[in-house]
Amino acid sequence: xxxxxxxMINMGPQHPSTHGVFRLVIWVDGExxxxxxxxxxxxxxxxxxxxxxxxxxxxxxxxxxxxYVGNLNSELAFCLATEKIMDVDVPERAxxxxxxxxxxxxxxxxxxxYGVYGLDAGAMTPxxxxxxxxxxxxxxxxxxxxxxxxxxxxxxxxxxxxxxGDFQKRIVEVLDHLKRGIEECDALISKNEMFLARTKGVGxxxxxxxxxxxxxxxxxxxxxxAEDIRVTDSYSIYDRFDFNIPVGTYGDCWDRFYVRVExxxxxxxxxxxxVRSLPEGDISASVRRIVRPPKGEVFVRTExxxxxxxxxxxxxxxxxxxxxxxxxxxxxxxxxLEQMLQGAYLADAVLILGSIDLIMxxxxx
Amino acid sequence: xxxGIIGFVGGLAVTLKSAxxxxxxxxxxxxxxxxxxxxxxxxxxxxxxxxxxxxxxxxGCMVCVRECPTQCMSAEMKDNPLxxxxxxxxxxxxxxxxxxxxxxxxxxxxxxxxFDAIEMSHEHELSKYERNANRADLPSLISxxxxxxxxxxxxxxxxxxxxxxxxxxxxxxDSGAGEAxxxxx
Numbered sequence: 001x002x003x004x005x006x007x008m009i010n011m012g013p014q015h016p017s018t019h020g021v022f023r024l025v026i027w028v029d030g031e032x033x034x035x036x037x038x039x040x041x042x043x044x045x046x047x048x049x050x051x052x053x054x055x056x057x058x059x060x061x062x063x064x065x066x067x068y069v070g071n072l073n074s075e076l077a078f079c080l081a082t083e084k085i086m087d088v089d090v091p092e093r094a095x096x097x098x099x100x101x102x103x104x105x106x107x108x109x110x111x112x113x114y115g116v117y118g119l120d121a122g123a124m125t126p127x128x129x130x131x132x133x134x135x136x137x138x139x140x141x142x143x144x145x146x147x148x149x150x151x152x153x154x155x156x157x158x159x160x161x162x163x164x165g166d167f168q169k170r171i172v173e174v175l176d177h178l179k180r181g182i183e184e185c186d187a188l189i190s191k192n193e194m195f196l197a198r199t200k201g202v203g204x205x206x207x208x209x210x211x212x213x214x215x216x217x218x219x220x221x222x223x224x225x226a227e228d229i230r231v232t233d234s235y236s237i238y239d240r241f242d243f244n245i246p247v248g249t250y251g252d253c254w255d256r257f258y259v260r261v262e263x264x265x266x267x268x269x270x271x272x273x274x275v276r277s278l279p280e281g282d283i284s285a286s287v288r289r290i291v292r293p294p295k296g297e298v299f300v301r302t303e304x305x306x307x308x309x310x311x312x313x314x315x316x317x318x319x320x321x322x323x324x325x326x327x328x329x330x331x332x333x334x335x336x337l338e339q340m341l342q343g344a345y346l347a348d349a350v351l352i353l354g355s356i357d358l359i360m361x362x363x364x365x
Numbered sequence: 366x367x368x369g370i371i372g373f374v375g376g377l378a379v380t381l382k383s384a385x386x387x388x389x390x391x392x393x394x395x396x397x398x399x400x401x402x403x404x405x406x407x408x409x410x411x412x413x414x415x416x417x418x419x420x421x422x423x424x425g426c427m428v429c430v431r432e433c434p435t436q437c438m439s440a441e442m443k444d445n446p447l448x449x450x451x452x453x454x455x456x457x458x459x460x461x462x463x464x465x466x467x468x469x470x471x472x473x474x475x476x477x478x479x480f481d482a483i484e485m486s487h488e489h490e491l492s493k494y495e496r497n498a499n500r501a502d503l504p505s506l507i508s509x510x511x512x513x514x515x516x517x518x519x520x521x522x523x524x525x526x527x528x529x530x531x532x533x534x535x536x537x538x539d540s541g542a543g544e545a546x547x548x549x550x
Contacts, residue, residue, distance in 0.1 A: 058434040061471040146407035152471040191372030
């Protein structure tokens with residue numbers, strides 16, 4: 001390149017803004033990134049392999065730890081796969097509770113993203129607001145599931161235990177609080193000129209490119225593709241709720257950020273509908289403690305906060321699965337990072353990386 | 366330009382409004398004002414104590430040891446010295462150890478226990494001065510369990526089945542306690 005020397009820069013593995021242990025090697029020409037190379041595997045725990053030596057009920061705890069921000073959504077993906085292979089009908093009440101909790105979890109996850117993205121952009125305040133809102137959800141989770149993060153609440157055939165007595169009162173409080181909180185968070189930086197200047201037109205990716213890379217979830221919807229598995233390939237009881245799929249236009253950092261803010265509002269709509277029509281009844285189908293699904297294989301797709309979380313499960317008829325393959329949305333979304341970084345300023349690398357909302361536990365598994 | 370200023374001032378207004386809000390955080394561990402644990406909070410597993418008989422509920426059946434995803438437990442059973450006069454349990458736990466540093470607080474042991482013998486207590490602080498202090502043995506597990514039972518007013522989920530008191534029926538003790546009839550005479 002006419003006289004200039006490319007400089008290789010290491011971002012990570014201990015870089016504070018890489019959201020986990022993740023190494024990104026960047027080659028720059030002046031301020032512009034000409035090439036980048038993600039290195040993953042620092043958080044590899046061999047979860048998929050461990051699944052092969054654990055009972056089905058124990059594997060739920062492993063899925064908790066794959067996507068450690070959207071735990072309930074991960075649990076749901078595995079339980080849906082096992083229920084599908086066993087042909088179990090989950091009681092209505094359990095389905096509603098699952099949806100309520102998963103959507104709350106989605107809001108909590110997007111709140112975390114919102115706060116951390118503020119940090120990435122250099123704003124210290126948003127994360128304090130976001131954590132305050134998220135804490136309300138975590139407390140509600142604690143009263144329902146007994147844990148703030150690693151719930152092990154969604155079980156094969158249903159859920160662990162019924163909602164506590166004061167749930168109806170508390171969910172109304174939490175939703176009121178969240179509605180105000182989301183608007184407050186939105187007012188805090190979404191209209192801030194400095195934030196807009198940093199995010200608009202940065203790290204764009206077109207819809208067709210995103211599809212080619214296998215990008216899913218909010219990152220794909222930001223590029224204008226209205227693909228949401230809750231709607232397009234509905235699972236559980238999501239087809240009963242009325243909600244929109246927020247889409248962006250340009251697929252830049254701003255769109256990826258704002259699609260998530262909009263998604264929090266949509267999630268609140270879903271929770272309100274679900275709480276209103278929460279039926280009485282059983283919370284779990286009668287499933288034996290040691291689950292022995294019949295021989296066969298299933299593939300189940302769910303919409304986790306980060307995208308298309310799919311589980312491919314092969315059973316050989318014993319109490320342990322033969323193979324569990326997880327299609328992790330963060331892993332697929334990470335593939336598009338190189339394309340997004342191409343030609344961007346080095347200072348924007350952190351913002352672009354943050355806008356994909358990576359969870360390294362899920363990327364490496 | 367004007368729009369930029371309005372957006373910026375709007376953000377500042379949000380910050381300004383929160384200046385008069387009550388703090389949502391509590392200082393830890395010095396402050397008295399702790400955030401409360403919910404009733405269902407899952408801390409470390411602990412063994413429950415049967416106050417009626419004066420022994421733990423645990424009979425050492427090992428089902429929790431087998432089902433634990435991280436193999437953090439070990440247990441041994443022995444013949445119950447109180448059986449059959451004072452207790453209905455033929456076997457009783459002899460030693461029980463849980464490596465709390467290895468426990469992932471999943472609650473599977475509680476689910477699989479059919480004797481109401483193990484519960485997730487509210488104990489959750491892991492800092493210790495010695496290297497092996499997180500290996501909780503039987504007495505410490507029982508004391509954790511008794512604290513928990515007292516705190517939430519615990520009752521066995523299945524009292525008929527897991528009641529430890531010998532049930533005296535007409536003609537002797539309940540079924541399976543053949544020798545007990547002689548003792549009664």
